[in-house]
Amino acid sequence: MEQLENNARIEPVRLSEDSRFEFACDRENACFTRCCRGLTIVLTPYDILRLKKRLSLSSEEFLGLYSVPELLEKTDLPVPVLRMMDDEEKTCPFVREDGCLVYEDRPAACRYYPIGHGTLRPKEADATERFYFLVREPHCEGFKRRKSWTVAEWRRDQGVDIYDEMNQGWADLVVRKRSFPDMIKLTREAKEMFFLGSYNLDRFRRFVFESSFLSVYDVDDATVEAIREDETALMRFGFEWLNGVLFKQGRIMLNPEKARARMVAKDKAPAQPH
Numbered sequence: 001m002e003q004l005e006n007n008a009r010i011e012p013v014r015l016s017e018d019s020r021f022e023f024a025c026d027r028e029n030a031c032f033t034r035c036c037r038g039l040t041i042v043l044t045p046y047d048i049l050r051l052k053k054r055l056s057l058s059s060e061e062f063l064g065l066y067s068v069p070e071l072l073e074k075t076d077l078p079v080p081v082l083r084m085m086d087d088e089e090k091t092c093p094f095v096r097e098d099g100c101l102v103y104e105d106r107p108a109a110c111r112y113y114p115i116g117h118g119t120l121r122p123k124e125a126d127a128t129e130r131f132y133f134l135v136r137e138p139h140c141e142g143f144k145r146r147k148s149w150t151v152a153e154w155r156r157d158q159g160v161d162i163y164d165e166m167n168q169g170w171a172d173l174v175v176r177k178r179s180f181p182d183m184i185k186l187t188r189e190a191k192e193m194f195f196l197g198s199y200n201l202d203r204f205r206r207f208v209f210e211s212s213f214l215s216v217y218d219v220d221d222a223t224v225e226a227i228r229e230d231e232t233a234l235m236r237f238g239f240e241w242l243n244g245v246l247f248k249q250g251r252i253m254l255n256p257e258k259a260r261a262r263m264v265a266k267d268k269a270p271a272q273p274h
C-alpha cells in the first residue's frame with residue numbers, strides 16, 4: 001500500500017522494524033480526525049474484503065460506491081483509490097466527529113499512519129525487502145507526545161500484520177511488475193484480469209465457479225473446496241491465478257490440452273472473465 005502523493009512530507013530516513021519514534025494519536029490531540037481528509041489511499045485487496053463485509057456490500061457495490069480507479073505509479077497496474085467526498089476538504093466518507101466509522105476494518109494505510117512503507121526487490125534477489133519511513137504532516141500533533149514505539153510495536157498495536165500477511169501475494173505481483181522495464185506494457189485484457197483477481201472478489205468467484213474455469217485450469221480438489229468456503233482463500237487463490245496469467249509462474253496454470261479439448265467441444269474460446 002502506498003501513498004502516491006505528498007512526497008514533501010516524507011522524512012528521508014529509512015526505518016527498520018526496530019527503529020524508534022515518539023507518537024500518540026487519540027482524542028487528546030486537537031487535530032483528532034484532521035488527517036482523514038485530502039488523502040490518496042490506494043486500497044489493497046484485503047482492505048476491500050474487510051470493508052465490503054463491514055458495510056454488507058458486494059465487492060462490485062463497494063468498488064462502485066467508494067473507489068475510483070487509478071493507475072499505480074511505475075507499474076501501470078489499475079488500483080482502486082478510496083473515493084473522498086466532493087467537499088472542499090475532500091473528506092473521507094467514513095470520518096465522523098468522534099472518529100472513524102469503520103475503525104476496526106480501516107484500510108492498511110490508515111493503520112500504518114504516520115508510518116509509510118514500501119518494498120523493493122534487489123536485483124537477482126528472490127525475496128522482497130520491506131522498508132519504512134515517517135510521514136510528518138504540519139497539522140499532526142501526534143509527534144508532540146512522548147509515547148515511544150518501535151515500528152514493530154506500532155504495527156502490532158494497529159493490527160497491520162494480518163493485512164500484510166493477507167496481501168503478500170498481491171504485493172509480490174506489484175513488485176514484480178514494477179521491476180519490469182517501463183516499455184513493457186500490459187494489455188487492456190491483462191489489466192482487467194489484474195483488477196478482477198485483486199479486488200472484485202465476488203465477480204472473481206463467479207468467474208471461477210460459473211464459467212469453464214475449473215475445466216481448463218488445473219486446480220486440486222482441496223483448493224476448490226477451500227476457495228468455495230473461505231473468502232480469504234479465494235482472494236489468495238486470485239493472486240496465484242494472476243501470477244500464472246501475468247508472469248507464467250506458480251501452480252495455477254491453464255492446461256493447454258483441456259483448453260484445446262474444450263474449444264473443440266464447444267467451438268469457442270476458453271474461459272475469460274466477463
Ligand code: SF4
Binds near residue numbers: 025026032113114141
Ligand atoms: S493528525 Fe496525527 S495525531 Fe491527529 S488524529 Fe491524525 S494521526 Fe492522529
Ligand code: SF4
Binds near residue numbers: 107110
Ligand atoms: S478510513 Fe477511517 S481512518 Fe482511514 S481516512 Fe477514513 S476515517 Fe480516517
